[in-house]
Amino acid sequence: MSTLPQINPATGEKLPSVPEWTADEVLAAMERARAAAPGWASTPLSQRLLAIKRLREYLADHVEEITRELASYTGKLETEALSLDIFPVTDILAYYEKHAEKILAPRRVKTPIVFFGNRSYIEYKPMGVIGVIAPWNFPFYLSVTPVISALIAGNCAILKPSEAAPGVGVLIERCFQAIGLPDGVFQVAHGGRETGAALTAARPDKIFFTGSVATGRKIMAAAAEHLIPVELELGGKDPMIVFSDANLERAANAAVWGAFTNAGQVCMSVERVYVQEELYHPFLAKVLEKTAQLRRGEGYGSMTYAPQVEIVQKHLADAVAKGAKIECGGRAANDGTLYFEPTVVTGVDHSMQLMTDETFGPVLPIMTFRTEDEAVRLANDSVYGLNASVFTLDMAKAERVARRLVSGAVCINEVITSVANPHLPFGGVKQSGMGRYHGPIGLHTFSHETSVMASPGKKQREISWHPYSPARDEALVGLTRLLYGGNRAQGLKSWKVILRELLGTYKKS
Numbered sequence: 470m471s472t473l474p475q476i477n478p479a480t481g482e483k484l485p486s487v488p489e490w491t492a493d494e495v496l497a498a499m500e501r502a503r504a505a506a507p508g509w510a511s512t513p514l515s516q517r518l519l520a521i522k523r524l525r526e527y528l529a530d531h532v533e534e535i536t537r538e539l540a541s542y543t544g545k546l547e548t549e550a551l552s553l554d555i556f557p558v559t560d561i562l563a564y565y566e567k568h569a570e571k572i573l574a575p576r577r578v579k580t581p582i583v584f585f586g587n588r589s590y591i592e593y594k595p596m597g598v599i600g601v602i603a604p605w606n607f608p609f610y611l612s613v614t615p616v617i618s619a620l621i622a623g624n625c626a627i628l629k630p631s632e633a634a635p636g637v638g639v640l641i642e643r644c645f646q647a648i649g650l651p652d653g654v655f656q657v658a659h660g661g662r663e664t665g666a667a668l669t670a671a672r673p674d675k676i677f678f679t680g681s682v683a684t685g686r687k688i689m690a691a692a693a694e695h696l697i698p699v700e701l702e703l704g705g706k707d708p709m710i711v712f713s714d715a716n717l718e719r720a721a722n723a724a725v726w727g728a729f730t731n732a733g734q735v736c737m738s739v740e741r742v743y744v745q746e747e748l749y750h751p752f753l754a755k756v757l758e759k760t761a762q763l764r765r766g767e768g769y770g771s772m773t774y775a776p777q778v779e780i781v782q783k784h785l786a787d788a789v790a791k792g793a794k795i796e797c798g799g800r801a802a803n804d805g806t807l808y809f810e811p812t813v814v815t816g817v818d819h820s821m822q823l824m825t826d827e828t829f830g831p832v833l834p835i836m837t838f839r840t841e842d843e844a845v846r847l848a849n850d851s852v853y854g855l856n857a858s859v860f861t862l863d864m865a866k867a868e869r870v871a872r873r874l875v876s877g878a879v880c881i882n883e884v885i886t887s888v889a890n891p892h893l894p895f896g897g898v899k900q901s902g903m904g905r906y907h908g909p910i911g912l913h914t915f916s917h918e919t920s921v922m923a924s925p926g927k928k929q930r931e932i933s934w935h936p937y938s939p940a941r942d943e944a945l946v947g948l949t950r951l952l953y954g955g956n957r958a959q960g961l962k963s964w965k966v967i968l969r970e971l972l973g974t975y976k977k978s
């Protein structure tokens with residue numbers, strides 16, 4: 470049996486390894502989920518929400534031990550494990566407890582006049598079994614949030630957590646065991662890439678993937694074989710635009726937090742800063758001053774995954790070779806931990822990987838711009854489009870720029886936090902992914918949105934059905950002109966034939 474090794478990245482301490490599932494075990498889990506799916510789908514939503522309430526209360530009641538455990542598997546500061554990985558889960562659980570009944574209720578819509586007498590509505594039905602494949606950077610939040618959304622919408626779920634922090638999968642499994650879901654409703658398939666690929670091959674009814682562009686591409690290709698719908702939440706290279714009229718203190722605080730929280734391993738990290746020329750020197754000075762105050766293990770946590778440290782080093786080496794200057798930081802700890810110094814880089818441009826590829830580490834590259842147009846052009850010059858930030862005290866300018874940014878989310882005088890409001894949809898454009906979750910769409914995305922057109926059955930036929938006749942054609946021509954023409958009076962001339970043909974649908978032919 471193969472196992473997944475696990476260390477505490479912040480101390481180098483060896484932690485218990487986690488047994489890896491085989492492809493056969495994944496298939497068996499799919500069978501259990503398929504067997505459980507009809508029962509869970511027909512469980513009233515109010516009861517499904519009671520399970521969600523139990524989970525929320527369990528997480529809140531055990532928050533300190535869960536925080537400690539999560540920090541040990543990821544190297545995160547406990548503060549960040551709590552505020553960015555656990556608290557947002559309890560928050561979104563509470564949001565759905567409050568709003569799910571309304572979000573998933575059948576929704577009445579209007580019916581066009583030609584189908585008069587009919588009723589139209591939309592129903593949200595469970596899809597079946599959802600495969601959730603998660604990354605390592607927020608391994609708790611990015612696993613539990615899609616899983617609970619799928620469960621609330623009446624689906625069963627199989628989670629494949631990241632092999633880079635496998636203990637988190639075990640932790641999540643334990644939290645769900647504590648709330649006593651029926652057998653097969655939620656399962657964790659522990660393992661690496663092969664286990665993820667086995668989950669895709671087991672043909673879930675939808676795959677919800679969070680991770681890198683490269684893996685997203687593979688999953689989408691595998692899913693295409695069986696036309697399995699996919700939602701992809703992928704990487705980012707988020708720009709932050711700082712205009713000269715910004716609140717300097719707030720902008721500098723935001724840049725430092727946005728780039729270095731979770732050691733920069735946030736899909737919505739500030740990965741590029743564009744500062745208007747007039748503010749460049751004071752902004753840089755403030756950013757350097759604030760970065761120098763970050764203390765290892767206090768304001769600043771470890772990286773999580775060794776291969777990511779190598780990517781950070783590669784991007785820095787490429788930038789320096791092309792003329793960039795490392796203002797501070799730039800070094801890995803090299804002491805058996807995965808700490809990497811918070812790093813500020815200047816003299817950068819878009820020929821450097823540091824400004825085009827996702828670095829996903831504690832690096833803040835800063836570049837200048839002159840005009841609003843130039844700032845928008847630089848921010849949009851990316852294959853990614855997850856989040857972007859605009860800093861200015863001129864709100865009209867901020868909103869104007871926000872409208873021009875090609876991005877799944879935009880923060881104004883804010884960074885990252887749009888993801889933390891459960892009312893707002895979340896997702897990317899361009900290579901940052903496809904699909905949205907959180908908010909109402911976060912339940913609809915795990916539902917078959919079913920359109921129902923209902924006639925009371927009293928009419929003998931509809932106006933578009935057989936038999937066809939010249940009078941019916943005349944009525945439809947008149948109706949088209951009346952409803953949609955430039956000169957509606959022309960259509961009104963045919964009102965008699967329109968009325969006769971519409972009412973004629975009650976007569977036997």
Ligand code: NAD
Binds near residue numbers: 667682
């Ligand atoms: P990754 O793509 O390497 O791995 C993600 C998951 O996919 C892991 O569980 C992995 O085991 C699994 N996997 C790998 N190959 C697979 C395959 N062929 N079939 C099925 N599953 C497979 O990503 P990562 O390094 O864990 O995470 C970092 C990336 O995630 C970054 O690019 C980051 O921006 C992105 N991310 C995006 C969001 C978002 O919401 N948009 C959030 C967090 C992280």
